Amino acid sequence: MPLDAWISLAVVLVVFPLMAFSRLGPDIVLLGAVILLLTLGVIDPAQALGGFSSTGLFTVAFMYVLVASIRETGGIDLIIRHVLGRPRSEGRAMARLLLPVASLSGFLNNTPVVATFIPAVLSWSRRLQLSAHRLLMPLSFASILGGTITLFGTSTNLVVHGLLVERRPDLDMGLFDIAWVGVPVAVAGLLYLLLMAPRLLPARRDVASPFANPREYTIEMEVDPAGPLVNRSVEEAGLRHLQELFLVEIERDGNVVSVVGPGERLKGGDRLVFAGTSEGAVELQQMRGLVPSRHGESSLEKEFKERRLVEAVVSDQCQFVGQRIRDGHFRTLYGAAVLAVCRGGERVAGNLGQVRLQPADVLLLEVRPPFIERHRQSRDFLLISQVNGQARPNHEKAWLAWSILAAVVALATLGVMSMMNAAMLGAAAALITGCCSVGAAKRGLDTQVLLTIAASFGLGAALEHSGAAQALASGVLGLAGSSPWALLVAVYVLVSLLTSVITNNAAAVITFPVVMAGAEALGVNPMPYVVAVMFAASASFLTPIGYQTNLMVLGPGGYRFGDFLRVGGLLNLTTAAVALVLIPLVWPF
Incomplete structure (x- = not known):
């Protein structure tokens, strides 16, 4: 040689x-x-x-x-x-x-x-x-x-x-x-x-697990009246055995179902109150048919792709201290939806909308990116940090994303074009149709x-x-x-x-x-x-x-x-x- x-x-x-x-x-x-x-x-x-x-x-x-x-x-x-x-x-x-x-x-x-x-x-x-x-x-x-x-x-x-x-x-x-x-x-x-x-x-523990956030939140979500979970039981909806989450109660037409059985049927507009961690809240965000509970007018409707999840610690100078989240129109003023609240490392009992904010409460918020920079130095919040997880997906376009992938595979399998060419066209289609933002595409590259x-x-x-x-x-x-x-x-x-x-x-x-x-x-x-x-x-x-x-x-x-x-x-x-x-x-x- x-x-x-x-x-x-x-x-x-x-x-x-x-x-x-x-x-x-x-x-x-x-x-x-x-x-x-x-x-x-x-x-x-x-x-x-x-x-x-x-x-x-x-x-x-x-x-x-x-x-x-x-x-x-x-x-x-x-x-x-x-x-x-x-x-x-x-x-x-x-x-x-x-x-x-x-x-x-x-x-x-x-x-x-x-x-x-x-x-x-x-x-x-x-x-x-x-x-x-x-x-x-x-x-x-x-x-x-x-x-x-x-x-x-x-x-x-x-x-x-x-x-x-x-x-x-x-x-x-x-x-x-x-x-x-x-x-x-x-x-x-x-x-x-x-x-x-x-x-x-061997089962290796996640490197970050010893430092996982132990805070337990009160998390509230609403059943989308037009979603696939309507008339399904809690068991059928996949809400019975959620990890890091427990379905505490359901509020329906002013009444509270406090002991939620697996056969309980969900109705459109039901408010579901969970106890769980921020990671559990991220999992809930991914489930089709659940939307953040609507407290006041929404300034975030349908703006899915640019949303982020952040944790914010309430300051004693926040104007909402002592007010209920629902009455204070928190979402309208800040452009942020309150998904969950934690107090002293533990969840707050009761309905999320009825919680009166106190200094040092930790809020899990769904926001647009400008919120982070706009309020990082705000007197209303002591600390703002982004959660390692995406906000609610745009489920309405899931069928389109799957159709693009199916078309890519079909074009390559049938020999119409190479796998690379088909994948290139598919990626372009995903960006053009709004199934994926440019930022998400960049983050997705390994x-x-x-x-x-x-x-x-x-x-x-x-x-x-x-x-x-x-x-x-x-x-x-x-x-x-x-x-x-x-x-x-x-x-x-x-x-x-x-x-x-x-x-x-x-x-x-x-x-x-x-x-x-x-x-x-x-x-x-x-x-x-x-x-x-x-x-x-x-x-x-x-x-x-x-x-x-x-x-x-x-x-x-x-x-x-x-x-x-x-x-x-x-x-x-x-x-x-x-x-x-x-x-x-x-x-x-």
């Missing part, structure tokens, strides 16, 4: 231990590796920066915008309510998540599937008091397993099939031919995730994931263009000798390792001609080896940079490099064992 190839291999051997054992993020480690390779002349500037112009990078970026539009319109709640539900155990929760994800990924590109489910799983896990750390990696792995079921399940399958047809048109495959192996591989992988992943992934994707392309380019990947492929396949079985195992192991350090498509493209030449030299059917390349290239469970869905869950799940090795290593062995047994049975040598 040339010197550049040895340097590339040495850098790779340093990069992975750094990501596994250092506290540096994968984006910093990979960017450092690319800078070193560029400095040593192994790659040129175009190759080093090639990842920043890759279609994969921009596809993920535009998908983040589409997901932000669904989150801003409250569409995430539809996934939680109708797909994920309220399972009674972690095992059932895992099953409710993995089965639909794997099924969808067999027919849709898994990037939008995972991008859509990540915020839903984060919110869902909070409601169920489960650790998102134990759900997000299985989410990514399930989407990868689902992609192996059909020929169009992943772009890698299509790339390999294209290379095969170009070289041997007589070996053309049907869309569902690989399902004979893909379905058993997916079933075995999902069983592994259901049984073993919970044992291999820069660590995007930088890691871009840098990984530079590292892959070094292995590919220096000849290191080609030399490894030839060397490993040369060890297989004259045994068809040994060659099949060598092909699978080689591609599986390569796809952990370079892109799936690059691993397949590099090894395909070598694999075909090896099969022809042995005088055997090349189909088992072609299918092995497809499955091994998709079996990217070992590292976070092996597949872009792994990168997408890396940050939200708080994972370390070792987590992927521990869980993904055994999953790689499981899927490899099933695939290597079945492939020769379906496509004999």
Whole structure:
């Protein structure tokens, strides 16, 4: 091998231990590796920066915008309510998540599937008091397993099939031919995730949890007369088992229902009084059919997208001290809706509108952005801080946000345009239609994931263009000798390792001609080896940079490099064992 190839291999051997054992993020480690390779002349500037112009990078970026539009319109709640539900155990929760994800990924590109489910799983896990750390990696792995079921399940399958047809048109495959192996591989992988992943992934407490705000608020919401909760029972509306929230009473036509049973039917205009935390208030804001209680005239009607949630501490100089919130027209004067009130770290008993404000009361307010700057130095409030959560979504546009995402997936699946082009048009449509503001779109971008994707392309380019990947492929396949079985195992192991350090498509493209030449030299059917390349290239469970869905869950799940090795290593062995047994049975040598 040339010197550049040895340097590339040495850098790779340093990069992975750094990501596994250092506290540096994968984006910093990979960017450092690319800078070193560029400095040593192994790659040129175009190759080093090639990842920043890759279609994969921009596809993920535009998908983040589409997901932000669904989150801003409250569409995430539809996934939680109708797909994920309220399972009674972690095992059932895992099953409710993995089965639909794997099924969808067999027919849709898994990037939008995972991008859509990540915020839903984060919110869902909070409601169920489960650790998102134990759900997000299985989410990514399930989407990868689902992609192996059909020929169009992943772009890698299509790339390999294209290379095969170009070289041997007589070996053309049907869309569902690989399902004979893909379905058993997916079933075995999902069983592994259901049984073993919970044992291999420890539940890590959120870093912020020891410092969580212990204040308990009185929170009041109103049932929208035109919303979907009218005539539903408290149980059916999902208000019975809310985490960090308790439905204290219902005020209806001047009467108070103080003992609220699960069968109590909700009516339009009902005022629901909850006891709970600020995080619980944020969860209530996301629920379609609930609106802030109307105290006086509203100056915030329909202005959803620019709302914020803030906590404000009432000063003794506030003009509303001693007055009831409802009588004081608080909303009209400040342009802020009072969602909840806390006094002395505890909730205030009674109806929110009847509460008389006192100095040092903490109010949870729904406001427009100018409120924060306008009243930060105001004598009416001692302190104003923004809550880590969005205000009430614009549920009226949820159907539009979902329609845009469905159109994007349909355009890409039917081959009308590339996934990147479809995602770009979808992101533009989300901004133009008001499903997502520019600010929300910017906040939705995960820069660590995007930088890691871009840098990984530079590292892959070094292995590919220096000849290191080609030399490894030839060397490993040369060890297989004259045994068809040994060659099949060598092909699978080689591609599986390569796809952990370079892109799936690059691993397949590099090894395909070598694999075909090896099969022809042995005088055997090349189909088992072609299918092995497809499955091994998709079996990217070992590292976070092996597949872009792994990168997408890396940050939200708080994972370390070792987590992927521990869980993904055994999953790689499981899927490899099933695939290597079945492939020769379906496509004999």
